[in-house]
Amino acid sequence: MTLDSDSSKSALHDRESKDVVIEVKDLVVRFGDRTILDGINFKVHKGDTMIIMGGSGCGKSTLLRQLIGSTVPDSGEIRLYGFDITRMSEKELDPLRKRFGMLFQSGALLQSLTIGENISLPLLENSKVDPAIVDLIVKMKLELVGLTGFENLKPAEISGGMKKRVALARALALDPDLLFSDEPTAGLDPVMTAVVDKLTCDLTRKLGMTAVVVTHDMTSAFRIGTYMIMLGSGPHQGKIIAEGTPEEIKKNPDPMLRQFINGEADGPIPLKLSQDDYFKHLLGSG
Amino acid sequence: MNAYFRLNVEILFWLIIGPFQRQGPKVAEVFRQIVRIGVEGLPMSAMTALTVGLTLAMQASRKLTELGAGMYVPDMVSVSMMRELGPLMTSIIIIGRSGSAVTAELGTMRVSEEIEALRVMAIKPVKFLVVPRFIAMMIMGPLLTVFSNYFGLVGGWIVWKLIQGKGTAIYITRSLESATAGDLYSGLFKSAVFAWLVVTISCHVGLNVKGGAEGVGRATTRSVVLALVAVFISNATLTYLFF
Numbered sequence: 001m002t003l004d005s006d007s008s009k010s011a012l013h014d015r016e017s018k019d020v021v022i023e024v025k026d027l028v029v030r031f032g033d034r035t036i037l038d039g040i041n042f043k044v045h046k047g048d049t050m051i052i053m054g055g056s057g058c059g060k061s062t063l064l065r066q067l068i069g070s071t072v073p074d075s076g077e078i079r080l081y082g083f084d085i086t087r088m089s090e091k092e093l094d095p096l097r098k099r100f101g102m103l104f105q106s107g108a109l110l111q112s113l114t115i116g117e118n119i120s121l122p123l124l125e126n127s128k129v130d131p132a133i134v135d136l137i138v139k140m141k142l143e144l145v146g147l148t149g150f151e152n153l154k155p156a157e158i159s160g161g162m163k164k165r166v167a168l169a170r171a172l173a174l175d176p177d178l179l180f181s182d183e184p185t186a187g188l189d190p191v192m193t194a195v196v197d198k199l200t201c202d203l204t205r206k207l208g209m210t211a212v213v214v215t216h217d218m219t220s221a222f223r224i225g226t227y228m229i230m231l232g233s234g235p236h237q238g239k240i241i242a243e244g245t246p247e248e249i250k251k252n253p254d255p256m257l258r259q260f261i262n263g264e265a266d267g268p269i270p271l272k273l274s275q276d277d278y279f280k281h282l283l284g285s286g
Numbered sequence: 287m288n289a290y291f292r293l294n295v296e297i298l299f300w301l302i303i304g305p306f307q308r309q310g311p312k313v314a315e316v317f318r319q320i321v322r323i324g325v326e327g328l329p330m331s332a333m334t335a336l337t338v339g340l341t342l343a344m345q346a347s348r349k350l351t352e353l354g355a356g357m358y359v360p361d362m363v364s365v366s367m368m369r370e371l372g373p374l375m376t377s378i379i380i381i382g383r384s385g386s387a388v389t390a391e392l393g394t395m396r397v398s399e400e401i402e403a404l405r406v407m408a409i410k411p412v413k414f415l416v417v418p419r420f421i422a423m424m425i426m427g428p429l430l431t432v433f434s435n436y437f438g439l440v441g442g443w444i445v446w447k448l449i450q451g452k453g454t455a456i457y458i459t460r461s462l463e464s465a466t467a468g469d470l471y472s473g474l475f476k477s478a479v480f481a482w483l484v485v486t487i488s489c490h491v492g493l494n495v496k497g498g499a500e501g502v503g504r505a506t507t508r509s510v511v512l513a514l515v516a517v518f519i520s521n522a523t524l525t526y527l528f529f
């Protein structure tokens with residue numbers, strides 16, 4: 001079920017650009033003098049689930065923010081359905097935005113609205129759906145994420161994991177062609193994680209939705225991913241240090257990747273200063 | 287300053303063009319804001335106006351009686367309430383109560399990514415959040431001022447009647463006679479200008495908060511200070527222009 005009226009036009013466009021939905025070229029993002037993303041390149045094809053991995057603070061959310069056109073990069077190109085969003089105004093972006101859903105890391109639910117109102121918001125504001133049907137869609141979306149009957153609570157009255165699921169339901173409200181989710185399963189129990197993963201798989205494999213998912217959860221990453229990239233940190237900050245299909249990633253011998261996937265404390269991923277630097281740092285002479 | 291100017295333009299755009307694109311403000315949301323900004327602010331404005339009326343009458347009656355003009359206390363109270371103190375005191379109350387709340391609310395939404403989420407859902411924050419608050423403030427600012435004017439008069443009457451033991455009828459006649467419709471309208475015009483300044487400043491500062499909860503706190507203080515300065519300066523300017 002697609003609520004978007006120009007989906008036929010978009011299908012045509014997809015074929016023209018050989019099914020590439022997202023194309024990122026030489027993306028650079030800086031905050032002050034820190035370079036967070038340093039020449040990122042990748043493509044996401046229709047129906048793919050792209051997994052973005054990497055340590056905390058390595059720039060995953062920053063990357064996602066660029067993809068939704070919420071901040072402008074320092075340089076580089078981001079094409080969604082062939083349109084370079086880095087050169088588009090807010091007004092030009094809106095039709096594109098109606099085609100995608102975004103699940104923020106914090107959920108970003110409107111605190112002043114109930115859960116039901118949060119989910120119906122994009123429907124009421126951006127589609128011509130009859131208000132009577134909106135109620136029905138809200139119930140269906142809540143059912144999908146296992147939260148039937150919670151529509152009258154406020155976001156402040158539910159747990160973090162539940163907020164994530166409501167945010168997912170809201171992101172899916174308009175049946176997007178493209179879903180961005182930032183750590184959708186953080187704070188969820190294993191069963192709920194499996195439910196959310198299955199939902200993502202169903203939507204991408206059966207309905208042809210494209211997904212970009214940031215996650216730390218390796219089980220979930222291998223379960224839903226069709227392509228994976230890993231962002232580096234420390235000296236590799238801002239670079240893609242490994243990429244490939246889940247099979248390729250499993251076989252990739254890169255020690256940093258292995259350490260991350262296996263969740264080991266010891267390894268090449270830089271966490272601490274070296275012994276000497278540490279003393280200097282403590283004594284304030286470094 | 288540039289961004290503040292753009293906010294004003296955008297508010298006007300949604301107010302004037304929005305309804306033609308079937309994107310007019312939601313009546314229910316406007317009412318919710320009217321209740322929060324206006325109705326809940328009524329007791330506080332009333333109390334302030336009452337005490338201002340009392341004080342004014344006490345001060346005036348001492349000086350005026352010395353000059354042998356004790357009869358003019360009602361004139362003094364009603365004219366100064368309508369032209370000056372009603373609009374000014376009410377807008378100070380609105381800044382403290384509602385302006386700060388608007389900044390804190392929008393600022394919190396900004397730092398918790400809610401504003402960004404709205405934009406990503408192709409919902410314009412100005413249309414969705416600012417316009418209902420703007421309409422509510424433009425209605426309730428002048429309305430609260432009218433209420434304040436009358437509470438000020440009641441304050442004056444308390445002194446007149448209960449302390450000085452003079453007649454109620456003469457108080458009413460004198461205060462209504464001395465104040466002209468022009469006095470009332472000029473006060474209301476002032477209060478509309480103040481309401482505009484307060485709501486646009488508090489929304490602008492709130493939407494541009496940076497830096498977490500601490501940023502929200504700082505922005506709230508900033509918005510109160512800016513709004514006070516703007517109201518005082520515009521008050522002096524308007525008084526100079528009109529009188």
Ligand SMILES: Nc1ncnc2c1ncn2[C@@H]1O[C@H](COP(=O)(O)OP(=O)(O)O)[C@@H](O)[C@H]1O
Nearest residue numbers: 031032036054055056057058059060061062063
């Ligand atoms: N608005 C900002 N201003 C300055 N630095 C920022 C900002 N947002 C993120 N950063 C920095 O960018 C880095 C990446 O952040 P983020 O993308 O949130 O990481 P994560 O991979 O955990 O999602 C962090 O080191 C953070 O300090």
Ligand SMILES: [Mg+2]
Nearest residue numbers: 060061105182
């Ligand atoms: Mg993050």
